[in-house]
Amino acid sequence: MSTPEQRLCVATIRRTGTVAHLRLGPSDGRPLGSFTPGSHILIQTPASVNAYSLTGPHVDPGAYEISVQRHRDRGGSAWLHQLSVGHTVSVSGPVSGFAPVLSAAHHLFIVGGIGVTPILSHVRAAVTGSRSFEVIDAHRPGPAAHRDELTRLCGSRLTTVTDRGALLQRLTERLADQPLGTIAYLCGPAEMMAAVRALADRLGWPAERIRSEAFTGVALAPGRPFRVRLARSRRRVAVAAGVSLLEALETAGIAVPHRCRQGVCGECRVGVLAGRPEHRDLYLTESERASGDALMACVSRCLDDELELAL
Amino acid sequence: MSSPPVIPDRVARFPFPFPEAHYRYSTNVEPARTPVRTAAGEWGRWLIDADDGYRDELALRAQILAADPSRMVSAPHMADAAWDTLLLCLGELAAAHPEEMVLHRDGAVYRWCNRRLDEERHFRRGDADSLGADPLAYAGSQVQEDIVLLEQREGELWAEAGLVTFAADWSLAFDIGMTFLEIHGPVPRVHVEGVIPRAHAFLLRLQPDAPYRRTNWTMSADPRLDQSTETYPEWGPARERALVDPAAVGQLQLRVEVQHLIRLPTSGAILFLIRTHLLSLEALMTVPEWARRFAEVLRELPADIADYKGVAGLRAPVLGWLEHPGPGAASRERQSRSAARSPT
Secondary structure (H helix, E strand, O other), X not given: OXXXXXXXXXXXXXXXXXXXXXXXXXXXXXXXXOOOOOOEEEEEOOOOEEEEEOOOOOOOOXXXXXXXEOOOOOHHHHHHHOOOOOOEEEEOOOEOOOOOOOOOOEEEEEEEHHHHHHHHHXXXXXXXXOOOEEEEEEOOOOOOOOHHHHXXXXXXXXXXXXXXXXXXXXXXXXXXXXXXXXXXXXXXXXXXXXXXXXXXXXXXXXXXXXXXXXOOOOOXXXXXXXXXXXXXXXXXXXXXXXXXXXHHHHHOOOOOOOOOOOOOOOOOEEEEEEOXXXXXXXXXXXXXXXXXXXXXXXXXXXXXXXXXEOO | XXXXXXXXXXXXXXXXXXXXXXXXXXXXXXXXOOOEEOOOOEEOOXXXXXXXXXXXXXXXXHHHHHHOHHHEEOOHHHXXXXXXXXXXXXXXXXXXXXXXXXXXXXXXXXXXXXXXXXXXXXXXXXXXXXXXXXXXXXXHOOOOOEEEEEEEEOOEEEEEEEEOOOOEOOOHHHHOOOEHHHHOOOOOOOOOOOHHHHHHHHHHHOOOOOOEEEEEEEEEOOOOOOEOHHHHHHHHHHHHHHHHOHHHHOOOEEEEEEEEEEEOOOOOOEEEEEEEEEEEHHHHOOOHHHHHHHHHHHXXXXXXXXXXXXXXXXXXXXXXXXXXXXXXXXXXXXXXXXHHHOOO
């Protein structure tokens, strides 16, 4: 599980309306890793672990750049907005789940509002790699985050629309006229992405040629905290959010055989005597999952507050 | 009192692949760069390193490529992945051999210095002219590993490029353009038991900062590295000869692949690296734990797996030999070492 374990330092912070742009640099001078276009990082805030797309250069980046839309009901974004230069934050390595299709004949990027963030690195890679692409960008009238940069990168390959009717008209034209092998990439409000998918479906697009950003699709969510009761040793161990059951057991000095730590190899299977496991592995069969008498400790958690384990 | 026998380096670092007394296909992936202690030494500390066969194996690869250019397949859409591969390979080599190899970046210019090969290059990522070579070809000239690149699209992984000169009974040119699931179609048991579907799901989710590895094994008649489908007539019959000539049994090789599975950082492609290690049965006999364990595994191996690995006919002679090895083991061992050096 990808967890925010790297300490990065706020190098610059600037704002566009309700969006804060942060550059996070290494605090120890070690170079940051390159990332795949469309990647995001997870940031630990006091309220939650949030995912943010990386908006800056993806090859040998000097800093990880993110843009944070301020949400009234989400403590995490408000906390990030009040940071200043020099503050450090806990950040995961880049997580890729919205990568470009390397063999696509043409890349069609469809952007809504702050959904521009994962598309920027795609567009930059398309420009440097001389890939064929176009961008349809929808946002409210007036200034919007990253649009100067998007315009500079795209030139005439960018179409901007600021109302629903114009968006639908432009989408209908462009989705109906694409070379074989075009891949469409969507990032924007859920309602807009659903409308684009429905339109594409009517125009005969195979569903797998349309990719959309879904932050939770790849990295496992940190999950809720829970407790385990160990039947044999009569011990109790608490498992915090963002910590795997396997890690919590190891910290408590309880050895469990393991190998992959990804829910694939089957080594860390542990018997469950009571409580309902939340299965997140790829190993157990459907019937094994349904019986609920075992779980893979490296990724799986608990649907309730407590599990009793055969340890 | 005599001092304990010196264990040759290639035995000490051999990735003996049998932690248990029986062998089945499994999704036996584990994090890369994890050292493993064996009865003879250790392996696996580095993702890529150069061993004492480095120069000879690279020279052999160059000869094979010159004779048969189809061993390398590149494609324009995989160019970014090829640069990723090159930078990863050079960076890992430099990490393992800091005294002999250095990869340094100054702005957009990389400097690669490899004293083991008297190489020095200055290049920019994406600029093959500055490197003076195709990035995939150059990567293959610096690491002993065979290279396969897979592209992820539409929920599948497709073999799209690679450089493979040391295949064990398969062909890159044949597999190119196939999906991961198609390539593994002929392997027995693994589909019903869910091994391949699990591996597939695992690879689709693989992340750049978490390289993984697994081992695989087979047996071959001699220490020849190039056992690709293209050259079957040159190496296939030798395996049969071992069945009738007991003197040849000690020359049989346990052929182990350490395979690394890596999500490349900028292209998002999957890099599959295969490093082949060979150990003759005679050398295996010098480590009693290994000889015992290998006999256990071979005795228990189900017929369908033995058939697929091409070792079904070898089982009886090898088990017999492991119990009563012939005389002259040491002298034949020396011959087998020199044979490993000479490209055939």
